[in-house]
Amino acid sequence: MRKKLLLILFLLLLLSPLLANNPSIVKVELSPSHQVDLLEVYTTGNISPQGLLSDNQLTIDLPNTQVSDNIKVVRRNSTRIGKLSIREISSQNSRLTITLKKDVDYEIINIFGRNKSIIEVYDRSDFAKDLMAAWERKNLKAKGQKLKPVKYKQLLSRSRQQLEGKIIVVDPGHGGSDPGAFSANKIPEKTLTLQTARQIGLLLQQAGATVYLTRNEDRSSNLKDIVDFTNKIKADIFISIHYNFAYNRDVSGTETYYYNSDSQRLAQNIQKNLVLGLGRKDRGVRRGMFYTIHHTNMPAVLIEPAYISNWQEGDLAGSASFQNKIAAAMAKGVISYFRNTHD
Numbered sequence: 001m002r003k004k005l006l007l008i009l010f011l012l013l014l015l016s017p018l019l020a021n022n023p024s025i026v027k028v029e030l031s032p033s034h035q036v037d038l039l040e041v042y043t044t045g046n047i048s049p050q051g052l053l054s055d056n057q058l059t060i061d062l063p064n065t066q067v068s069d070n071i072k073v074v075r076r077n078s079t080r081i082g083k084l085s086i087r088e089i090s091s092q093n094s095r096l097t098i099t100l101k102k103d104v105d106y107e108i109i110n111i112f113g114r115n116k117s118i119i120e121v122y123d124r125s126d127f128a129k130d131l132m133a134a135w136e137r138k139n140l141k142a143k144g145q146k147l148k149p150v151k152y153k154q155l156l157s158r159s160r161q162q163l164e165g166k167i168i169v170v171d172p173g174h175g176g177s178d179p180g181a182f183s184a185n186k187i188p189e190k191t192l193t194l195q196t197a198r199q200i201g202l203l204l205q206q207a208g209a210t211v212y213l214t215r216n217e218d219r220s221s222n223l224k225d226i227v228d229f230t231n232k233i234k235a236d237i238f239i240s241i242h243y244n245f246a247y248n249r250d251v252s253g254t255e256t257y258y259y260n261s262d263s264q265r266l267a268q269n270i271q272k273n274l275v276l277g278l279g280r281k282d283r284g285v286r287r288g289m290f291y292t293i294h295h296t297n298m299p300a301v302l303i304e305p306a307y308i309s310n311w312q313e314g315d316l317a318g319s320a321s322f323q324n325k326i327a328a329a330m331a332k333g334v335i336s337y338f339r340n341t342h343d
């Protein structure tokens with residue numbers, strides 16, 4: 001009898017981690033105002049939400065949580081936020097899905113010890129689009145130097161590689177007479193994009209892909225030549241590397257652009273991994289009519305991993321370790337994109 005009791009106690013001890021409840025989401029409250037919408041998520045324990053902004057939807061994943069049976073959703077009308085829904089996506093994870101009515105930025109603030117997270121949603125100030133459009137007009141008028149792409153050959157391997165057979169074009173933005181933006185420490189964007197593109201190229205090559213860099217030295221290229229080359233070699237995907245700039249040095253974070261609808265999923269896979277890997281502010285997956293991603297025939301993205309006009313991110317962008325984190329995140333994003341492509 002005593003033995004049996006001990007056995008039961010022992011089994012309970014083994015099972016206890018499974019029986020311990022994750023924190024529950026008990027209430028979501030939206031309080032809009034002129035400057036900012038506050039979305040408060042009340043829980044029964046500490047949580048670590050992870051957001052992903054993609055066009056008109058903000059997804060907040062709430063790992064290791066469950067949704068209470070008596071969840072309350074309290075809201076008033078907002079000019080920024082449309083539909084709000086919260087549900088369990090697995091036995092361990094919940095997800096808050098927010099439909100957006102306009103372009104926004106957001107910030108997640110965790111108030112540990114008080115069982116609450118606050119998501120601030122505010123109007124977006126757009127920096128990249130105008131600057132990029134002006135630069136593209138200038139680039140397309142200038143002839144540029146003859147395109148001199150460099151091939152990173154597919155590495156031979158005994159085992160099947162994740163990106164085997166894939167052709168990927170990596171385009172380091174700017175170059176030569178076109179320096180791009182300057183970091184807070186006066187490093188030209190063209191130098192940072194080339195360093196980063198080389199690291200990305202190496203990791204994609206190691207994963208089995210054939211990679212072309214559109215330049216591997218400090219030279220200027222015409223955007224149309226880049227597009228023509230990429231379409232001619234029938235690349236599977238195209239990735240353009242830029243760094244972002246804003247006159248306001250406080251602005252920071254990671255953005256990924258796409259244009260064609262068949263590029264959106266690639267952009268989402270990449271942005272998700274960049275945000276997780278770099279730990280910078282998620283400034284979202286955005287649709288942008290930039291020349292290269294508009295005119296290439298395959299899924300194409302343009303990444304802006306950080307704002308080099310920001311002191312901290314300008315320093316980071318110049319460091320090999322940060323560039324390597326970008327490359328690792330890009331490789332993960334590209335691999336997960338192809339893993340889920342069924343064609």
Ligand SMILES: [Zn+2]
Nearest residue numbers: 173180242243
């Ligand atoms: Zn640029």
